[in-house]
Amino acid sequence: MAEATTTPHVAAAKPLSEDWLAVILGLVIVAAGLTGVSGTDPIGWVVTTRVWVDPGAALAPATAGYGRLGGIGAFLLTWLVLTVVLSLGAASLRQDAKRFAIRFSALFWLAYASWFVGSYAHLAAVTSAEQAKFGIDWSLRLTNEGGYIVALLAGLVIANVFPGATAWLADAVRPEWYIKTAIVVLGAFIAVTVAERLSFASSILLRGVAAIVEAYLIYWSVVYFIARKWFRFPREWAVPLASGISICGVAAAISTGSAIRARPAIPVLVSSLVVVFAVIELLILPFLAQHFLANDPLVAAAWLGLAVKTDGAAVAGGAITEALINAKAAAGGTNYAAGWIVGTTATIKVFIDIFIGVWSFILAWIWTNHINVTDPANRARPREIWERFPKFIIGFVVTFAVALGLSLVGGPEVAAKIKGAVGEANNFRVIFFVLTFFSIGLLSNFRKLWAEGIGKLAAVYVISLFGFVIWVGLLISWLFFHGVKPPLA
Numbered sequence: 001m002a003e004a005t006t007t008p009h010v011a012a013a014k015p016l017s018e019d020w021l022a023v024i025l026g027l028v029i030v031a032a033g034l035t036g037v038s039g040t041d042p043i044g045w046v047v048t049t050r051v052w053v054d055p056g057a058a059l060a061p062a063t064a065g066y067g068r069l070g071g072i073g074a075f076l077l078t079w080l081v082l083t084v085v086l087s088l089g090a091a092s093l094r095q096d097a098k099r100f101a102i103r104f105s106a107l108f109w110l111a112y113a114s115w116f117v118g119s120y121a122h123l124a125a126v127t128s129a130e131q132a133k134f135g136i137d138w139s140l141r142l143t144n145e146g147g148y149i150v151a152l153l154a155g156l157v158i159a160n161v162f163p164g165a166t167a168w169l170a171d172a173v174r175p176e177w178y179i180k181t182a183i184v185v186l187g188a189f190i191a192v193t194v195a196e197r198l199s200f201a202s203s204i205l206l207r208g209v210a211a212i213v214e215a216y217l218i219y220w221s222v223v224y225f226i227a228r229k230w231f232r233f234p235r236e237w238a239v240p241l242a243s244g245i246s247i248c249g250v251a252a253a254i255s256t257g258s259a260i261r262a263r264p265a266i267p268v269l270v271s272s273l274v275v276v277f278a279v280i281e282l283l284i285l286p287f288l289a290q291h292f293l294a295n296d297p298l299v300a301a302a303w304l305g306l307a308v309k310t311d312g313a314a315v316a317g318g319a320i321t322e323a324l325i326n327a328k329a330a331a332g333g334t335n336y337a338a339g340w341i342v343g344t345t346a347t348i349k350v351f352i353d354i355f356i357g358v359w360s361f362i363l364a365w366i367w368t369n370h371i372n373v374t375d376p377a378n379r380a381r382p383r384e385i386w387e388r389f390p391k392f393i394i395g396f397v398v399t400f401a402v403a404l405g406l407s408l409v410g411g412p413e414v415a416a417k418i419k420g421a422v423g424e425a426n427n428f429r430v431i432f433f434v435l436t437f438f439s440i441g442l443l444s445n446f447r448k449l450w451a452e453g454i455g456k457l458a459a460v461y462v463i464s465l466f467g468f469v470i471w472v473g474l475l476i477s478w479l480f481f482h483g484v485k486p487p488l489a
Helices: 018-038 064-092 097-118 128-134 146-161 163-172 175-196 198-203 205-230 235-259 265-292 297-307 311-331 340-354 356-371 382-388 392-409 411-442 446-452 454-481
Strands: 047-049 059-061
Touching (some): 018 411, 047 064, 059 064, 064 097, 097 146, 097 163, 097 411, 175 235, 175 265, 175 411, 297 340, 356 392, 392 411
16 A cells, blocks of 8 residues: 655744734834934825915925925825825735725825815915915814814714715725834834933923822722723723823723733724813813913813823813913913923823833733633743734834934934924824724724613713813822923013
């Protein structure tokens, strides 16, 4: 009898995860931007959108060196490059690259159209000076962050009115991939903010630490308790919700949701609420600060940093607050130096943002060792913690460390170049945020959301935010900043 022949079994290569793809893509974007310090300009072609009243003047390439492209040319090139790169990424995830490219193209055009609409001056102009510049006498003062809301609403309309179109786009709806890439790029952007105000940031270090303690120990635990005990949410809902409300909105919800391996829909639903409520706060808190805290401007600044849960909205709120308080002070004969109020808001946010990765790691360790242990007799090994740890946080830390280090050791001239280079890279961060919120909308079918408990989710947010987050933040701000005033101009 002839012997049977056997073919050795070869294990299929494990595909890359979205986490690692986000790290790779984010690092490539930041690295490409930083090469601009040497005089090259590899990503200056990326499209940007200004606040506009004339649509023909809205789009432009990031740098003047690519001015010959024009706004439309920059948009088309950005679309083509992202389509090719992300389609290659989708192929590494074992998706059909051609199918993804077609769906992503439609998603990109619809999402960027939303961002374009959100940059209309009547929606986005913040200060009175900006309104005068565009010849308008009113604005909703949403800043460019309003474009995220427009993208979210557009996605919601498509999801609930045109479910067939939503199903067709499904292959390109990857909000976690988009937001994780954006967060890696965000690390470099935060770093140049810190470097630019290093002496100022150092002078309020203890106050920043106090903000971190407040956000993580007071806010987080109380929101988690409310979600679990009052509203009976399971842990995988309560953790991203507590993180989104108490720490830093979208980034914290996504990061901690990944750390405990919550279902992808959960942190993106929390993220949608974070953005909506951040815009509501942006429209209310600066005017309350002007009325009640004009004599304690840095209390107002810290309050915005602690209460508003997205970086963009918080810093925008700080800018509005500075304009309102400085104008009121000037009317009384006091002229504060510019930048100190918004700088305090930004610094508070930076100190909180830095610890997103730390908190994600802590939660990953708790979950693998004490909550989600498959075999109670065998505690999770360190390797399991590593496997669950959100890898894009590594990218965030790397881009932060590199950009900060280069800014500090290179001197003022190099630091200015790095700021410009990171600013170019940050345009991609904005685009990935827009893609994220449009995708969140597409995933948000109201019937399904109601069945999943979106009404209860919003109720937790309202009770937590307006019941104690805003007021505890005000108390902490008062304790650490009362009597500390900006220098006079």
